[in-house]
Amino acid sequence: xxxxxxxxxxxxxxxxxxxxxxxxxxxxxxxxxxxxxxxxxxxxxxxxxxxxxxxxxxxxxxxxxxxxxxxxxxxxxxxxxxxxxxxxxxxxxxxxxxxxxxxxxxxxxxxxxxxxxxxxxxxxxxxxxxxxxxxxxxxxxxxxxxxxxxxxxxxxxxxxxxxxxxxxxxxxxxxxxxxxxxxxxxxxxxxxxxxxxxxxxxxxxxxxxxxxxxxxxxxxxxxxxxxxxxxxxxxxxxxxxxxxxxxxxxxxxxxxxxxxxxxxxxxxxxxxxxxxxxxxxxxxxxxxxxxxxxxxxxxxxxxxxxxxxxxxxxxxxxxxxxxxxxxxxx
Amino acid sequence: xxxxxxxxxxxxxxxxxxxxxxxxxxxxxxxxxxxxxxxxxxxxxxxxxxxxxxxxxxxxxxxxxxxxxxxxxxxxxxxxxxxxxxxxxxxxxxxxxxxxxxxxxxxxxxxxxxxxxxxxxxxxxxxxxxxxxxxxxxxxxxxxxxxxxxxxxxxxxxxxxxxxxxxxxxxxxxxxxxxxxxxxxxxxxxxxxxxxxxx
Numbered sequence: 446x447x448x449x450x451x452x453x454x455x456x457x458x459x460x461x462x463x464x465x466x467x468x469x470x471x472x473x474x475x476x477x478x479x480x481x482x483x484x485x486x487x488x489x490x491x492x493x494x495x496x497x498x499x500x501x502x503x504x505x506x507x508x509x510x511x512x513x514x515x516x517x518x519x520x521x522x523x524x525x526x527x528x529x530x531x532x533x534x535x536x537x538x539x540x541x542x543x544x545x546x547x548x549x550x551x552x553x554x555x556x557x558x559x560x561x562x563x564x565x566x567x568x569x570x571x572x573x574x575x576x577x578x579x580x581x582x583x584x585x586x587x588x589x590x591x592x593x594x595x596x597x598x599x600x601x602x603x604x605x606x607x608x609x610x611x612x613x614x615x616x617x618x619x620x621x622x623x624x625x626x627x628x629x630x631x632x633x634x635x636x637x638x639x640x641x642x643x644x645x646x647x648x649x650x651x652x653x654x655x656x657x658x659x660x661x662x663x664x665x666x667x668x669x670x671x672x673x674x675x676x677x678x679x680x681x682x683x684x685x686x687x688x689x690x691x692x693x694x695x696x697x698x699x700x701x702x703x704x705x706x707x708x709x710x711x712x713x714x715x716x717x718x719x720x721x722x723x724x725x726x727x728x729x730x731x732x733x734x735x736x737x738x739x740x741x742x743x744x745x746x747x748x749x750x751x752x753x754x755x756x757x758x759x760x761x762x763x764x765x766x767x768x769x770x771x772x773x774x775x
Numbered sequence: 776x777x778x779x780x781x782x783x784x785x786x787x788x789x790x791x792x793x794x795x796x797x798x799x800x801x802x803x804x805x806x807x808x809x810x811x812x813x814x815x816x817x818x819x820x821x822x823x824x825x826x827x828x829x830x831x832x833x834x835x836x837x838x839x840x841x842x843x844x845x846x847x848x849x850x851x852x853x854x855x856x857x858x859x860x861x862x863x864x865x866x867x868x869x870x871x872x873x874x875x876x877x878x879x880x881x882x883x884x885x886x887x888x889x890x891x892x893x894x895x896x897x898x899x900x901x902x903x904x905x906x907x908x909x910x911x912x913x914x915x916x917x918x919x920x921x922x923x924x925x926x927x928x929x930x931x932x933x934x935x936x937x938x939x940x941x942x943x944x945x946x947x948x949x950x951x952x953x954x955x956x957x958x959x960x961x962x963x964x965x966x967x968x969x970x971x972x973x974x
Contacts, residue, residue, distance in 0.1 A: 469780075469782055473788070476791055477789065477791055488799075493799075496795055496797060496798075496799040497794055497795050497796065497797060498791075498794065498795070499795060499799070501791045501792075501793035501794045501795055501801065502791045502792055502793040503801075504801075505801075511878065512874050512877070512878075513871070513874035513875050513877070513878050515874075516799070516867060516870070516871070517871055517874075518799050519795070519799035520795070520798065520799045520800040520801065520867070522801075559782050559783060560780070560782040560783075561780070561781075561782075562780065563779060563780055563781070564779050564780070565779040751780050752780065761785075761788060761790065761791060762785040762788070763785070764785070765780040765781060765782045766779065766780050766781070769784055769785055772784060772785055772786065773785050
């Protein structure tokens with residue numbers, strides 16, 4: 446996830462993120478490749494799942510600037526310690542032409558067709574979060590910076606936004622810090638005042654640091670927060686439903702504040718979004734507002750994050766939906 | 776919510792031929808290859824300042840390394856301290872211990888010692904019913920009674936970890952009440968220097 450943006454996701458060779466909530470095609474590619482060239486990754490458990498089944502056929506070339514990352518979690522057949530740019534340059538010099546990968550590329554393209562990141566969005570049902578993420582992506586330039594909190598909204602923001610530029614994804618990754626989104630968006634705007642900055646937050650994450658709106662207003666920072674509001678700590682609820690027989694505990698919040706009114710009280714601009722027909726206009730209006738704005742997006746509370754590899758599971762046996770999740774849980 | 780995404784079910788997908796062991800090493804699927812744990816004595820030269828021991832022990836706790844003993848004491852220059860760490864880990868774990876240690880800023884150098892001089896000090900409190908027997912065993916292991924009363928005798932002895940183990944076992948027949956051991960301290964053998972990184 447931290448590498449999002451280093452390779453344009455609209456490129457035909459892009460497979461996007463692998464791992465627990467990575468794409469099905471990325472997980473197929475990782476599971477079936479015979480050589481893996483890994484640069485700057487620590488092979489976090491969210492990427493590898495169970496190490497026994499991670500890229501089991503692959504000879505691993507692992508390049509990292511930190512020697513203690515090499516063979517820490519996955520044994521490197523070819524360890525390379527060094528700066529990523531220098532390593533890439535040296536590999537390019539050592540390999541004057543690309544290996545013939547025609548067959549593999551076709552295989553990857555087939556997987557992309559077989560496991561598409563689709564979702565249904567019936568207009569008479571509550572808003573789908575994926576739709577909101579795609580609408581904001583469409584309304585912003587390629588170099589727009591996305592900051593997030595932690596949870597389901599973070600996964601939808603990484604899955605359904607097409608990242609094309611480096612350094613456009615700001616998230617807390619392995620630290621798992623809920624509430625990171627708004628302060629990170631503020632920092633991003635201060636650091637890159639000429640780029641559009643948006644924050645996707647959950648209602649849970651936003652409630653942890655929403656008081657930072659005061660800073661954004663005081664400093665006149667033009668940022669836009671989209672709260673994907675499902676009145677739940679959604680990722681916790683998803684796990685309680687999937688792995689704890691639906692025994693929900695402290696994950697449902699049947700009452701949450703009116704985030705639009707809250708934004709107005711801070712001197713920011715608040716919007717509320719419930720209908721598909723209003724998405725394009727409201728997103729436009731919020732982005733155009735000069736100063737911090739908050740869009741309270743009331744999304745379908747039943748929506749969960751897929752694909753999914755259960756903790757410690759086999760990446761090649763990801764679930765595309767809850768029926769497949771039941772199958773792999775056995 | 777069922778999730779609306781479709782695609783071949785997990786059971787219908789192709790399966791990779793290989794597998795890895797729990798250490799992340801690719802193995803022959805038909806053979807079970809595991810690295811067995813071995814004992815390694817690692818010497819680290821560290822800055823002699825508050826907090827270093829906490830940093831290092833925190834590192835071991837976080838990474839769940841199996842530490843047999845850890846000793847630390849100042850060297851002669853007043854600025855550095857020498858840490859001797861005995862770990863019992865499979866080969867990849869031992870390498871990882873060294874790499875993680877080297878990453879700590881107050882750690883100057885890390886080296887695994889082989890053929891080194893190793894000693895630890897033990898204080899052993901034994902029942903005093905048979906003071907002559909206790910003294911004889913103490914003498915046999917190069918130790919001496921440092922406190923002898925009507926009820927208990929406390930023996931001090933130094934030796935390698937294995938020698939101390941053997942001595943404590945020998946004292947068992949007299950009734951060992953308590954033991955305090957310092958853990959192994961070690962210096963590189965012969966004229967070679969203990970500080971420095973191994974390659």
